[in-house]
Amino acid sequence: MKTLALLLLGISIFGVSYKYNTQFLDWLRFQSLGTRDYIVEKLGLMFIDIPAHRILIGLFCMSFGLGSVVFLAFLPNLFPGLMFGALATVLGWKAPKPIVDWIYRRRVKKFVIQMVDALSLMSNGLKSGLSVVQSLGIVTQEMPNPIQQEFNLILSQNKLGVSLEEAFSALAVRVKSDDVQMFVTSVNILKETGGNLAETFDTIVTTIRDRIKVEQKIDALTSQGFMQGMFAMAIPPILGAFFYQTDPDYMRPLFTTVLGWIAVMSIIGLEVIGFFVIMKIVKIDV
Numbered sequence: 001m002k003t004l005a006l007l008l009l010g011i012s013i014f015g016v017s018y019k020y021n022t023q024f025l026d027w028l029r030f031q032s033l034g035t036r037d038y039i040v041e042k043l044g045l046m047f048i049d050i051p052a053h054r055i056l057i058g059l060f061c062m063s064f065g066l067g068s069v070v071f072l073a074f075l076p077n078l079f080p081g082l083m084f085g086a087l088a089t090v091l092g093w094k095a096p097k098p099i100v101d102w103i104y105r106r107r108v109k110k111f112v113i114q115m116v117d118a119l120s121l122m123s124n125g126l127k128s129g130l131s132v133v134q135s136l137g138i139v140t141q142e143m144p145n146p147i148q149q150e151f152n153l154i155l156s157q158n159k160l161g162v163s164l165e166e167a168f169s170a171l172a173v174r175v176k177s178d179d180v181q182m183f184v185t186s187v188n189i190l191k192e193t194g195g196n197l198a199e200t201f202d203t204i205v206t207t208i209r210d211r212i213k214v215e216q217k218i219d220a221l222t223s224q225g226f227m228q229g230m231f232a233m234a235i236p237p238i239l240g241a242f243f244y245q246t247d248p249d250y251m252r253p254l255f256t257t258v259l260g261w262i263a264v265m266s267i268i269g270l271e272v273i274g275f276f277v278i279m280k281i282v283k284i285d286v
Contacts, residue, residue: 035059035097042100045174046107047149063093080261087265107146112179113212114147116205119183123201132187132197133158150175165191179208222282229278233271 036056043050067089074081118139125135133155140151154167165188172184186200244251254260 035093039096039100042104046104046146059093059096062096063089066092079258080255080264083261083265087268108175108177108180111146111150111175112177112208114143115179115183116208116212118143118147118151119201119205119208123198123205126198126201132164132191179204179211182207226278226282229274229282233274233278236267236271 036052036059039055040050040052043055067085070088071081071085074084121139121142122132122135125138126132130138136151136155140148140155143151150171154164154171157167157170158164168184168187172181183204186204187197189195190197190200240251240254254263
């Protein structure tokens with residue numbers, strides 16, 4: 001009976017796949033190439049050069065490769081293998097984009113923090129009679145990455161004939177931050193209309209410092225709520241492990257029956273939803 005059910009399931013999957021193979025391949029091509037291009041673009045903004053075909057191979061290895069490994073690990077238990085294999089495939093496919101976004105946000109945050117010292121150096125350079133380009137050169141000599149990379153690119157573009165206004169505007173595209181946008185807009189406006197750039201840089205430094213203080217205070221206030229949420233999420237698996245150790249016969253149906261595996265998947269789904277809800281609550285934009 002079990003063999004017949006598996007045979008019917010296989011025939012059904014084959015029939016659906018054969019009927020909608022064109023649509024499925026188009027969707028898969030859109031998803032793979034879109035994700036690949038997104039990751040390539042984000043990595044390019046961080047001066048990380050990885051060929052697009054390698055990223056595509058990595059995506060397939062992290063998704064279908066990981067899903068296949070998880071499925072094989074659960075054999076001969078077919079039902080949990082299919083569930084967890086499909087879950088691992090989806091997570092492996094979706095995980096690279098948020099990971100790359102997280103790395104990019106860390107880089108932007110580091111750049112904004114470095115702007116405090118960099119703009120102070122540029123302000124002092126302008127007060128001593130240096131030009132904007134010369135002040136940028138001082139920053140590239142004294143400051144580490146990522147601000148050194150970004151300002152070096154501005155200087156290189158300027159040497160190739162690109163105006164400073166266009167180079168600074170490209171910086172605002174690469175480093176998406178309100179503070180960077182404020183800095184770029186101020187420089188471009190003052191270069192056209194005239195004004196004291198040194199005083200403007202000092203004002204921007206003060207604004208960035210105040211923003212960083214507020215963000216750090218908010219992080220300190222929300223960290224307690226985040227930890228409470230993490231402890232609440234840890235209670236179900238801890239209790240499950242405790243009950244399995246104390247009374248394994250009582251807990252064994254949870255991992256040996258179809259209904260039990262459905263309950264486990266539901267618990268995992270609710271845990272994931274709870275995590276994203278907690279992150280949404282504790283995240284406050286300044």
